[in-house]
Amino acid sequence: xxxxxxxxxxRLMDNIEAMRLIMPDVxxxxxxxxHEKWFAYRFMSPLAATKLFVSLxxxxxxxxxxxxRDREQGRRSVGLSFSLFxxxxxxxxxxxxxxxxxxxHGLPYDLLIDFGLEFAGRRKWHHxxxxxxxxxxxxxxxxxTRKFEAFAVENLPxxxxxxxxxxxxxxxxxxxLQDQDEFxxxxxDHMNAPGxxxxxxxxxxxxxxRHVPLAAGMELVPEATRPGTISEIRDDIDLGLIxxxxxxxxxxxxxxxxxxxxxxxxxxxxxxxxxxxFAKKCHEFQRRAITEMTARFGSVSPLKxxxxxxxxxxxxxxxRAYRKRLAEAADASVAAESxxxxxxx
Numbered sequence: 001x002x003x004x005x006x007x008x009x010x011r012l013m014d015n016i017e018a019m020r021l022i023m024p025d026v027x028x029x030x031x032x033x034x035h036e037k038w039f040a041y042r043f044m045s046p047l048a049a050t051k052l053f054v055s056l057x058x059x060x061x062x063x064x065x066x067x068x069r070d071r072e073q074g075r076r077s078v079g080l081s082f083s084l085f086x087x088x089x090x091x092x093x094x095x096x097x098x099x100x101x102x103x104x105h106g107l108p109y110d111l112l113i114d115f116g117l118e119f120a121g122r123r124k125w126h127h128x129x130x131x132x133x134x135x136x137x138x139x140x141x142x143x144x145t146r147k148f149e150a151f152a153v154e155n156l157p158x159x160x161x162x163x164x165x166x167x168x169x170x171x172x173x174x175x176x177l178q179d180q181d182e183f184x185x186x187x188x189d190h191m192n193a194p195g196x197x198x199x200x201x202x203x204x205x206x207x208x209x210r211h212v213p214l215a216a217g218m219e220l221v222p223e224a225t226r227p228g229t230i231s232e233i234r235d236d237i238d239l240g241l242i243x244x245x246x247x248x249x250x251x252x253x254x255x256x257x258x259x260x261x262x263x264x265x266x267x268x269x270x271x272x273x274x275x276x277x278f279a280k281k282c283h284e285f286q287r288r289a290i291t292e293m294t295a296r297f298g299s300v301s302p303l304k305x306x307x308x309x310x311x312x313x314x315x316x317x318x319x320r321a322y323r324k325r326l327a328e329a330a331d332a333s334v335a336a337e338s339x340x341x342x343x344x345x
Contacts, residue, residue: 006048006253006254007253008285011045011253011256011260012261012288012292014045014047014048015047015260015261015263016296017047017085018045018047019262019264019289019293019300020293020297021085021087021303022092023093023303023304024263024264024301024304025264026096026097026100027046027262027263027264027265028264029265030258030265031259031262031265031270031272031273033100033103033104033258034257034258034259034265035178035257036103036104036105036106037049037102037104037106038102038103038106038108039179039182039183042168042179042257042258043179043255043256043257044258045258045260046096046258046259046262049103049258050095050099051085053098053102053109054080054084054131056110056113058078058079058080060110060113060114061079062078062079064117064121064128065128067121079128080095088303094130094131094132095132098130098131098134101132101134108159111151111152111156111159115148115155116129116133116134116135116136119136119140119144119147119148120133157195161196164245165208165210165211165245167250167254168254168255169183169211170211170245171212171213172210175255177255179257184211184216187205188216191205191212192220197229198220198221199228199229199232199233199236201217202217203233203242205217207233207237207244208244208245210244218230252281255278256278256281256282257276260285261281261282261285261288263289263300264300266282
């Protein structure tokens with residue numbers, strides 16, 4: 001998982017790369033899904049999230065080939081080109097949209113990819129599904145949904161318990177942000193479900209990772225068992241069985257939503273932009289991105305400009321061809337009239 005200690009300049013460069021590689025209408029979606037995606041990705045730039053998605057897909061793709069074809073072939077397989085992010089192209093756009101689709105449904109990428117490949121394997125697909133095929137085919141939507149729900153019920157709790165400490169959600173960085181509050185509520189519901197002991201739950205989410213204040217977690221514990229739970233946690237700490245995650249500095253950009261400063265994603269009339277606590281920082285990033293993009297590429301979206309220029313050139317060619325056909329038809333008409341006139345004489 002990429003670190004959240006990314007600097008302002010690194011986040012800005014991520015935005016510039018995204019605008020260089022992806023069309024504005026695709027990047028507009030980033031604002032819509034900024035607070036819908038899986039919690040671990042809400043503070044990552046869209047480019048970083050897409051690179052994570054690609055990395056996870058490549059790992060699972062190799063494993064799929066090893067299991068369903070040949071181990072040696074699996075070691076050589078990459079699934080997606082290593083030059084995917086070098087230049088704009090249709091494959092990158094498809095992958096980007098697939099990642100956005102996962103974000104819109106609030107899914108951990110590894111959960112989606114693991115199931116998508118498993119689903120394809122069970123249906124005896126001849127080829128491993130590409131990232132944009134992770135949600136099944138048109139004819140398998142109902143079956144895909146039903147089986148995925150069962151898969152998620154079984155595997156999502158394991159992902160939640162096994163996730164690493166996420167700095168933006170740790171108690172020392174709590175700022176009352178929407179995403180922080182939603183994550184706390186999600187974890188409290190998760191901890192309240194049957195399963196491990198209260199000591200194990202609180203040790204993991206409150207002491208080790210500090211995603212939830214210990215006092216808030218303790219409120220879930222039946223009053224009669226609280227002293228024993230605290231005693232068990234203290235003993236495990238003394239024995240070195242519980243090691244809290246180290247505290248780290250977190251720059252303000254590390255708490256900002258994924259769409260921060262991404263020019264195509266900003267909407268002056270949208271309530272979420274107007275009310276965003278990072279609006280001032282977002283405007284600053286936008287100005288810097290526009291300046292840098294214009295200086296380097298002559299446009300905020302060189303890809304869109306190139307496609308418009310290509311469309312204009314195609315239109316010119318079509319107009320020229322049309323005019324040529326008209327001229328040829330006119331010449332043929334004149335020639336025919338001349339021939340008819342000569343015959344009449």
